[in-house]
Amino acid sequence: MHPAFSVIFLTTLIGTGQGFFLALYTEQVYSVVELLPPQPASFYTIGSVISLAFLIAGLIASFFHLGHPERAWRSAARWRTSWLSREVIVLPALMGAVAAYGLVHHYEWDLNIIGIKTSAHGDLSLVVGAGGAALAFLLFLCTGMIYACIKFLQEWASWLTVVNYTLFGLASGFLLATAYAAYRAPALMYFYGGWTVVATATVLVTRVGSLIRNRRLKYKSTIQTAIGVRHARIVQKSQGFMGGSFNTRDFFHGVEPWLFRAIKWIFLVLVFPVPMAFLFAGMIDRSVTLITSAFVIQYLGLLVERWFFFAQANHPQNLYYQTIS
Amino acid sequence: MTQLALVIDLNVCVGCHACVTSCKEWNTSGEAGYMSDDRPYGQDPTGTFFNRVQTFEVGEFPNTDTVHFPKSCLHCEDPPCVPVCPTGASYKRPEDGIVLVDYDKCIGCKYCAWACPYGVREIDEHQKVMKKCTLCVDRIYDMSVPESERKPACVLACPTNARLFGDVHDPESAVSIAISENGGYALMPEWGTKPANHYLPRRKMRIKIHDDELVRADNPLKKEGVLPKPDVKEPSLDDATSW
Numbered sequence: 001m002h003p004a005f006s007v008i009f010l011t012t013l014i015g016t017g018q019g020f021f022l023a024l025y026t027e028q029v030y031s032v033v034e035l036l037p038p039q040p041a042s043f044y045t046i047g048s049v050i051s052l053a054f055l056i057a058g059l060i061a062s063f064f065h066l067g068h069p070e071r072a073w074r075s076a077a078r079w080r081t082s083w084l085s086r087e088v089i090v091l092p093a094l095m096g097a098v099a100a101y102g103l104v105h106h107y108e109w110d111l112n113i114i115g116i117k118t119s120a121h122g123d124l125s126l127v128v129g130a131g132g133a134a135l136a137f138l139l140f141l142c143t144g145m146i147y148a149c150i151k152f153l154q155e156w157a158s159w160l161t162v163v164n165y166t167l168f169g170l171a172s173g174f175l176l177a178t179a180y181a182a183y184r185a186p187a188l189m190y191f192y193g194g195w196t197v198v199a200t201a202t203v204l205v206t207r208v209g210s211l212i213r214n215r216r217l218k219y220k221s222t223i224q225t226a227i228g229v230r231h232a233r234i235v236q237k238s239q240g241f242m243g244g245s246f247n248t249r250d251f252f253h254g255v256e257p258w259l260f261r262a263i264k265w266i267f268l269v270l271v272f273p274v275p276m277a278f279l280f281a282g283m284i285d286r287s288v289t290l291i292t293s294a295f296v297i298q299y300l301g302l303l304v305e306r307w308f309f310f311a312q313a314n315h316p317q318n319l320y321y322q323t324i325s
Numbered sequence: 326m327t328q329l330a331l332v333i334d335l336n337v338c339v340g341c342h343a344c345v346t347s348c349k350e351w352n353t354s355g356e357a358g359y360m361s362d363d364r365p366y367g368q369d370p371t372g373t374f375f376n377r378v379q380t381f382e383v384g385e386f387p388n389t390d391t392v393h394f395p396k397s398c399l400h401c402e403d404p405p406c407v408p409v410c411p412t413g414a415s416y417k418r419p420e421d422g423i424v425l426v427d428y429d430k431c432i433g434c435k436y437c438a439w440a441c442p443y444g445v446r447e448i449d450e451h452q453k454v455m456k457k458c459t460l461c462v463d464r465i466y467d468m469s470v471p472e473s474e475r476k477p478a479c480v481l482a483c484p485t486n487a488r489l490f491g492d493v494h495d496p497e498s499a500v501s502i503a504i505s506e507n508g509g510y511a512l513m514p515e516w517g518t519k520p521a522n523h524y525l526p527r528r529k530m531r532i533k534i535h536d537d538e539l540v541r542a543d544n545p546l547k548k549e550g551v552l553p554k555p556d557v558k559e560p561s562l563d564d565a566t567s568w
Contacts, residue, residue, distance in 0.1 A: 001439065067433020067453025074430055075411035084436050085411035149409070152442045152516050220515045221442065223381075227394050228510045228524055231383045237391070240345070240377035243370035246447035250438065316513065317444025320379060320396060 001153070002250050003310035009061035011143055012172070012302045014091065015165065017054030018136040019173015019199075020180075021098050023192060024051065025129040027177075030191070032126065037187050041105040044125070047180065048102025055095045083149055087142035094139050097132035104128050140166040147309075154217050155313045160210040167203035168271075168305070172298055174199055175275065178283075179291040186286060193283050193291075197276065200298075204272050207305075211264070214312060221316035236323040247321050253311035263308050270301025328402060328422035328494040329460055330521035331480065332503050333395055336528045337487035340378055340393030347482030348376040348397070348458075355463050357428060361451035373449045375458040376479055390527060395488070397479070398445040398458035399512060399520030400424050406437035406446060415455070422494075422521060423462055428454045442516050460490075493521055 024047040030036040063069040072088075079085045103109075104125040111124040144162030151157045174196040181188035223234045239248075253260065275298035282290030352375060353360040362372030376397040383390040400417075404424050407415050414430035415437050417423070426437075426446075431454040438446040438455065446457045461477035464470065474481060480490045491500035500523075503509060509523035 065434060067435075067448060068431065071412070071430070071432045074414075075432055075434070078408075078411050078413045081408035082411045082436075084409065084434065088411055146436075150405075150440050152405075152513075153439070221513050225513050225515055227381055227392065228512055228526065229381070229383055229392060233383070233385055235382045236379065237382050238380040240342070240379045240396075241374070243364075243372075245371055245374065246438070246450075247444045250435065250448075251444065315439070315444070316442045320444055 001310045001313045001315055002253055003307045004065055006061050006063075006065035008303055008306040008310070010058045010065070011165065012168075012299065012306055013054050013058035013061060014139065014143070015169030015302070016172040016176055016299065017051045017058065017098075018094065018139055019169040019171065020047070020054065020176050021051040021094075021101075021173070022133055022136050022170065023174045023177035023195075024048065025101075025133050026195075027188060027191070028126065028129060036191060037185075039185055039188075041108055043184055044105035045102045046184070047177075048098050048105070050176070050180065052095060052098050052102070055091065055098065059091060059095070083142050083145040087139065087146060090135055090139045090142050094132060094135040097128060097135050101125060101128045101132050137166070140169055147313075152221065152316050153313045154219060155210075155214045156309075158210065158213060160206055160213065163206050164203060164210060167199055167206060168302060171196060171199040171203055171271075172295065172302055175279065175291075175295045175298055178279065179288060179295050182282065182286065182288045182291050189283060189286070189291075193279055196279060200272060200276060208268075219314065219316070221319060223319050226316065226319040236320075238325045239321045239323060242325055247317060251315040251318055251321075255311065260308075260311065263304060263311075267301050267304040267308055271298055271305055272301075274298075275301070326422070326494055327420065327492050328400070328521050329465070329491070330400055330422070330493045330500065330523065331397070331460070331477070332489040332491075332493075332500045332509060332523045332525060334487045334489070334503070334507075334525040335392055335394065336525060337485045338378070338393040338395060338483075339485055339487075340380055340391075341484060342378050343482040343484060344395055344479035344488060345374065345376050345378055347478040349374060351461060351464065351478035352459070357459075357463070358452060360456065361449050363450065371450075373447060373456055375445075375456065392527065395479075396443065396445065397522075398424060398460075399443060399518075399522040400458075400460065402519035402521055403517060405516070405518055406441045409436050409440040411436070423460050424457070425459055425462065426455050426457060428452070428456075431455050442513055442518070443520075465490075493523065 024044055027036055027039065028044065031038040063072065066072055075085055075088045077085065079089055109124050141162060144165040147156040148158060148161040174192050178189055178192040178196055181192050224230055275294040278290050278294035278297060282294060349360060360373035362370065364370045365372060376395060378393055378395045381392045381394055383392055400423055402422065404417055407417050407424065411434065412430045412432055414427045416425060416427065418425060433448060433453040433455065435448055446455050449456050465475045465477065467475065476490045480488045489500050489503055491498040493500050493504065495501060503525060504523045507525045509525050511520040511523055
């Protein structure tokens with residue numbers, strides 16, 4: 001497939017926003033049971049603003065993918081069948097939940113419905129946050145399933161796609177939370193840093209797993225099934241036109257094979273070892289700059305990873321467009 | 326239930342591209358708006374097309390077979406492009422099974438093109454909506470054209486009658502008979518899309534000559550020439566025997 005930068009930015013930005021919100025909410029839940037020190041309301045409020053900024057940036061990026069952005073509201077219509085439609089519903093719902101979460105913390109609204117007495121304040125925020133966390137995971141599911149549900153894009157049609165989207169989002173969100181904690185609440189730095197390492201190590205396993213799976217793929221569609229002629233040697237002599245078309249532009253990344261292979265190693269290096277090294281160095285030095293650099297490097301790596309994810313998918317329609325004439 | 330479709334006879338198609346040009350001509354002049362082109366006479370021309378004829382070579386020289394292969398939307402009975410559409414712009418008409426795009430609802434997200442294994446949907450780069458073969462839906466129901474011309478433009482244009490049009494759910498229709506009697510098949514059956522359009526395979530005309538057909542069994546001496554005639558007094562079996 002031809003990677004669209006709008007979709008690359010959409011998926012990476014909202015992934016970070018979701019992961020960051022989950023990091024915030026995790027901290028609050030831990031602090032309720034006194035596993036972590038409670039934080040002032042502004043910690044969550046500013047955190048929600050950061051998470052919301054990423055989600056909004058992703059939403060804006062997605063509009064560049066549309067031919068008719070002014071009709072985007074229509075895309076909520078077919079949620080019964082389309083994962084894209086479901087994502088279009090869940091993303092604003094999550095943005096609403098994150099905004100509500102920030103507001104509840106900012107105004108310190110409370111319900112006292114649960115009745116637990118801890119040093120942490122506010123059970124309304126716990127309820128709103130639980131809804132937000134559920135929506136965040138639901139959004140990971142929707143985003144992943146948009147790609148995993150197309151069965152003939154065999155590189156994508158796997159549960160690993162959903163798992164990778166979730167774990168990449170968690171890794172980058174928690175890494176951003178580590179930087180945020182190093183700046184705002186150093187006591188949380190090791191907690192977030194630890195979970196960043198766990199998420200990054202897990203996604204290393206699942207992403208390499210999907211790379212191995214894709215290397216071993218046997219394509220179900222062949223030139224024989226594409227034109228329905230049973231012969232071992234079929235060669236296309238003409239695709240029917242000598243100029244370009246949507247079919248020749250939108251389904252192939254158009255990059256030299258050596259560069260394509262190099263991009264895989266670039267993302268493997270940028271997403272995994274380099275940010276982890278910066279993270280360790282940053283946690284040892286308690287350096288906000290180093291941890292922020294780790295996040296920025298990993299985010300750049302995720303852009304490359306997402307490019308590779310799209311580019312690697314081999315669409316069966318390419319069987320019909322192999323020779324110009 | 327009706328399922329309109331094309332049946333394309335690869336045994337007859339000569340690859341003349343008349344269906345391509347007539348499709349473009351009809352649909353670019355239609356009420357749904359033109360099919361945009363860029364640089365049609367310049368370098369690297371590109372444009373929107375619903376139908377293309379491709380050419381494949383089967384086998385190795387000298388035993389090759391050139392297959393001209395027209396490809397347009399197959400109007401799948403289980404179209405993968407329809408459920409993925411977030412707006413419902415892509416839909417399959419229940420009354421005749423034609424898969425259509427509502428250009429007023431399409432947001433141009435291209436997800437349906439990703440979800441079509443056949444590559445028959447393309448975005449119009451100027452109107453920014455997805456376009457595809459409509460089976461000339463604006464023509465086949467138009468009562469102002471003679472009934473014999475209420476067929477898709479490509480079918481009318483085909484000089485070798487390689488394209489048949491009709492209801493593949495009606496077992497008595499010409500297309501159903503063509504499919505069942507001439508080995509009609511669907512493309513990429515592995516994805517379960519159940520394409521309504523079918524293709525008829527190349528069919529070879531061969532005669533098998535057995536050795537005993539080259540040797541006259543009634544000429545054991547292998548002497549060629551006028552055979553002896555039976556005596557006029559003898560009984561004759563005319564053609565059945567020579568004496």
